[in-house]
Amino acid sequence: MTLSLAYFVTPHGFGHGARAAAIMEAVYQQNPNCHFEVFTQVPEWVFADSTHAPFRYHSLLTDLGLAQKTPLVVDLPETVRRLATLMPFNPQMIKRLAAQVTQAGCRAVLCDVAALGLTVAHAAGLPSVLIENFTWDWIYEPYVAEEPKLQPHMDYLRQLYATATYRFQVAPVCHVLPHTPQIAPLSRSPRQSAGEVRARLEIPPHHKLVLLTMGGMNADWRTVVAQLHQAEGVSFVIPGASKNGLEREGNVLLLPPRSNIFHPDLLGAGDAVVGKLGYSTLAETYHAGLPFAYVERPGFREYPVLAEFVQKEMHGLEIKAADFESGAWLAQLPTILALPHVTRSGPNGANQMADFIIQQFSAPHC
Template sequence: MLIYFCSSSHGFGHAARDAAVLQELRHLRPEWTLVMSSALPAAMLTMLLGDESIQQRPCQWDVGMVQADALGVNRAATLSALDQLEQRLPATIQAEASWLESQGQPVLILGDIPPAAAALAQRLDAPLVWMSNFGWDDIYGPLGDAFHRWADAAAEAYRSGDLLLRCPFDLAMNWGMAEHRLGLVCGRPRAIPPAFEAGLDDLQAPLVLVGFGGLGLSLSSELFQLWPGHHFLLPASAEASSSSELAGLPNLTVLPDGMRPVDVLGRCSRFLGKPGFSSFCEAMAIGVGLHVVERSGFAEASALMTGLQRHGQYRCLTRSDLDTGAWQLDQPLLLPSDAPLSPSGAQDAARRLVEWVGDHF
């Protein structure tokens, strides 16, 4: 059995949750061929997957929204990128279909959530399972006439699927198919190097993980110096897009290359970042409080914030709060209105996929 995962190139969050599900599939079905297809850098996918037996195929399947920075989007650039991708997709679909046919195995296509996954499945006459908390039809639809063609095309593609694995913090996804609702979809923390762990043990301050996605966000060193009683952990990818002076701050540590934020999140008392699916899942699964900066121009953000207030411990920040250092790290966390979500969404997704394959192959 070959599982081929078409993963969105919109940020790192889709790849993180897709990698988590593939890891769980590997545990359940070690004999299956698992493939991750994404345009993200190979080194990033290797870090997320943590398993050399899961193959990589470098393909761009969608655009999503081109981001101006970690908190904003560029609509004009998005439309241009969509036009360009439309010209390239037929060749990508043909090449990947030919490669899959050459493997001589039954194939299941998974999509999170490039509409083009439907065209690949149709070309192969293979079943198609979607996994997501939103579709690009939900995102493009509210953006005006220029995006309506793309919203309609995405909705039509999504309706061709056989099953939807519905993630939490979800938008409508009215695609007319069987659904299976998941809990929090995130990877399991891995062990960190003993020397780095010892350095964290020596710190005499609460740890705060800073996370603004793959693009990062430029934050002035003065802002961190406003909180000398806290020690901040910053992913290496984020540090690259921030001022180099951050690396020299006494109360900030840049994570080593190859170390995922989730691997140290359990050592932290708070997380400071943007609304992001994977960050929310990881923090809620571990029980870490979230200090979240508002995000505009992206419909998923509203669903994420609603889910946060229902199921997480949190503080909500404005962009002005972020830019002035009013991060509220000395304030008590607000409590959720509802019960916590199950932390086993990735395992549940893998089990449901194994069951589905057993019923249909």
């Protein structure tokens, strides 16, 4: 009998989709007779390119997160405006979604931060599984003083998160809850060897390879690219920076958001990562064992937690946002590339979640 599961994923960047896809793939590797109903506005290709698990995609705004002016700057008034159009969730929408997951034969509803899925699970009489390293109510909390209109949305979400049948916190955890199981850093796994990837990208044998990333969020890379040409003996690859397929500008390779190079393979072939400190980038860099030079994100509540994890469990250093924009950080590049790599032998949280899901939901829901 097919193991059918619904998955509601927050659309804030690509990282939550990548994390969900890693769990889907881990479930598939243990039980190929599985099927997922995926509800999100993370692009469908993120899942199609990341997992062999069969799934049906439903384009749905599951939650909002934070509106942002740039990958490093939040927009609180716009966040409040959008939240007001979405929450509280429409009862008719919940009823319709509950009917959908029931008709699809789903045995449980998995939720990557997206509280909507918890409400749908309750309406459908199904168990829910909340998977998070933070929740939006916790993220909103310090902003309430500046933007009091966030308070009712924060309270509403906190109530919804408390309804999860099962809850797992993924390391590094931003707000540790008592009696809540924690799992290891969770990420997708590479598929090709470093040599194969470097050959496909035509990286000179003597070059170091550095990955620059803003975690799937739009950024203006034009000024940055011009600065990178001064780095001798180093090639840079920037995912999501091209709208016209793979572009090569000297020692810089610009990739489109959807590339035929699997993102974890880029890390597996790389020597260091530089960019925005988001969960999935951190987790994939952690499992790849690479040093991480991360750009400071003042005002983002998760940032100190993630930065502390890099300092304690990885090798890395902080780059000031102004230095990243000006190119001054390139003076630190020799230091970044001299940081040691780490060989990981610990578990991947995706496999830990798959173990739980298969054990808990393989029998038909009663």
